[in-house]
Amino acid sequence: MNTVYMDNNATTKTDPQVREEMLPYFCDLYGNPSSMHSFGGQVGQKINQARESVTNLLKCKSSEIIFTSGGTESDNAAIMGTLSSYPQRRKIITSRVEHPAVLTTCKELENRGYTIAEIPVDRDGRFDMDIFAHELDDNTAIVSIMWANNETGVIFPVEQIAKMCKQKNVPFHTDAVQAVGKIPVNLEKNNIDMLSISGHKFHGPKGIGVLYVRKGTRLSPFILGGHQEHGRRAGTENTASIVGLGKACELAEKYMHEENTRVKAMRDRLEKGILKSCPDCMVNGCTDSRLPNTTNISFEYIEGEAILLMMDRFKICASSGSACTSGSLEPSHVLRAMGIPFTAAHGSIRFSLSRYNTEEEVDFIIDKMPPIIKRLRELSPFIKV
Numbered sequence: 001m002n003t004v005y006m007d008n009n010a011t012t013k014t015d016p017q018v019r020e021e022m023l024p025y026f027c028d029l030y031g032n033p034s035s036m037h038s039f040g041g042q043v044g045q046k047i048n049q050a051r052e053s054v055t056n057l058l059k060c061k062s063s064e065i066i067f068t069s070g071g072t073e074s075d076n077a078a079i080m081g082t083l084s085s086y087p088q089r090r091k092i093i094t095s096r097v098e099h100p101a102v103l104t105t106c107k108e109l110e111n112r113g114y115t116i117a118e119i120p121v122d123r124d125g126r127f128d129m130d131i132f133a134h135e136l137d138d139n140t141a142i143v144s145i146m147w148a149n150n151e152t153g154v155i156f157p158v159e160q161i162a163k164m165c166k167q168k169n170v171p172f173h174t175d176a177v178q179a180v181g182k183i184p185v186n187l188e189k190n191n192i193d194m195l196s197i198s199g200h201k202f203h204g205p206k207g208i209g210v211l212y213v214r215k216g217t218r219l220s221p222f223i224l225g226g227h228q229e230h231g232r233r234a235g236t237e238n239t240a241s242i243v244g245l246g247k248a249c250e251l252a253e254k255y256m257h258e259e260n261t262r263v264k265a266m267r268d269r270l271e272k273g274i275l276k277s278c279p280d281c282m283v284n285g286c287t288d289s290r291l292p293n294t295t296n297i298s299f300e301y302i303e304g305e306a307i308l309l310m311m312d313r314f315k316i317c318a319s320s321g322s323a324c325t326s327g328s329l330e331p332s333h334v335l336r337a338m339g340i341p342f343t344a345a346h347g348s349i350r351f352s353l354s355r356y357n358t359e360e361e362v363d364f365i366i367d368k369m370p371p372i373i374k375r376l377r378e379l380s381p382f383i384k385v
C-alpha cells in the first residue's frame with residue numbers, strides 16, 4: 001500500500017488539473033497584470049477569470065473578492081482592517097476554538113487594550129448562542145467566528161450569528177477555510193460581511209487565499225503599496241497561484257456533491273470500523289453538524305503522538321490533537337475548550353479525508369488500527385488492564 005493520506009484538513013493534494021492550469025503562468029505567460037502591454041494584459045484577463053470562478057463558488061460579486069496569501073492573511077486583514085473603522089468600539093468577539101490565525105491576532109489586540117470575548121463551546125464542540133447573544137453589544141467592533149472547526153469538523157451556525165450581528169450593526173467575519181469546497185456556501189443568502197478562504201485546503205496551491213468583503217463593508221487595507229486589488233491589498237499578484245485557486249474553485253463546485261456523499265460515506269465507515277474494533281475510544285464533536293470529511297477519535301490511555309508514529313510505519317498520515325510544547329504533551333486548545341477528559345484528549349487522532357481517498361484505504365486503516373492501539377496500551381503507564 002502506498003501512502004494513505006488522511007490529513008486533508010492540514011493540506012490537500014494539488015489537483016493535477018490545477019497544476020496544468022498554473023504551469024504556463026511561470027515561464028511563458030509571466031507578464032505583470034498591471035502592465036499596459038497586451039502581454040501583461042492577457043494575464044490580467046486570466047486573473048479576472050479566476051475571480052469569476054471564486055464568485056461562482058461563493059455566490060457573490062467579483063468586486064467583493066480580494067486575493068491574499070492565504071487563510072492566515074485573510075483572517076488578519078479582516079480583523080485588523082475593521083478596527084480603525086470603529087475606533088470608539090473596544091470589544092472583539094470570537095470563539096475559544098478558533099484557529100491560531102484568529103486567536104493570536106486577538107491576543108495581540110488584547111495587549112493593545114481591546115477586550116476579547118471568547119465564546120465557549122459545549123462538550124460536543126457546539127457554539128454557545130446564549131453567551132454570544134449576551135456579549136454582542138454596541139461596544140463590539142467585530143465578531144469573528146469560524147464556519148467549521150479544523151480539528152473536529154463541527155459546523156457553527158454562522159448564518160444565524162451573521163443575522164444577529166446585522167441587527168446590531170456589528171461587522172461579522174467568518175474563517176471559512178475548512179468549510180469552502182466541502183459544504184455549500186451562498187453569500188447571496190446570508191448576512192456575512194467578510195469571509196476567509198485558503199486554496200490549499202481544497203486541492204489548490206499553498207500560499208494563496210481570498211478575503212471576501214461584502215459591498216459596503218468598511219475595511220482599511222492591511223498591506224499598503226500599489227493599487228492592486230483596487231488598492232485593498234498591495235503587491236504584484238501571485239498570478240500562477242491565483243489561476244490555480246480559480247481552477248480549484250471550479251473543481252470544488254463540480255465535486256461538492258461527491259464530497260458530501262462518497263467521501264462522507266467513507267468517513268462514516270472508517271469511524272464505525274474503528275469504534276467497533278478498538279475498545280475505549282470515542283468520537284469528539286457532535287456528529288449531526290459536522291464536515292463530511294472529518295472525524296476526530298480519542299483513544300483512551302495512550303498518547304496521540306505515539307499513535308501517529310506507529311501509523312507512520314504503515315505510511316498512514318493523520319493528525320493528533322496534542323502538540324509537544326516544551327517537552328510536555330499538551331492537549332489541543334479545541335479539545336480542552338470542549339472539556340474532553342485529559343486521558344482522552346491526549347490520545348486523539350483526526351482523520352480528514354478527500355476525494356482522492358479510496359475504500360481500500362479505509363479497509364487498510366480499519367485493519368491496522370486495532371493492533372496499533374493494543375500494542376500502545378500494553379506499554380501505557382495510564383492503562384487499567
Ligand code: PLP
Pocket residue numbers: 009010069070071072073075099101146148149150175177178197198199200207208209
Ligand atoms: N483557519 C483555519 C480554520 C485553518 O484550518 C487554517 C489552516 O490550517 C488557517 C486558517 C490558515 O490558513 P493558511 O494555511 O492558508 O494560512
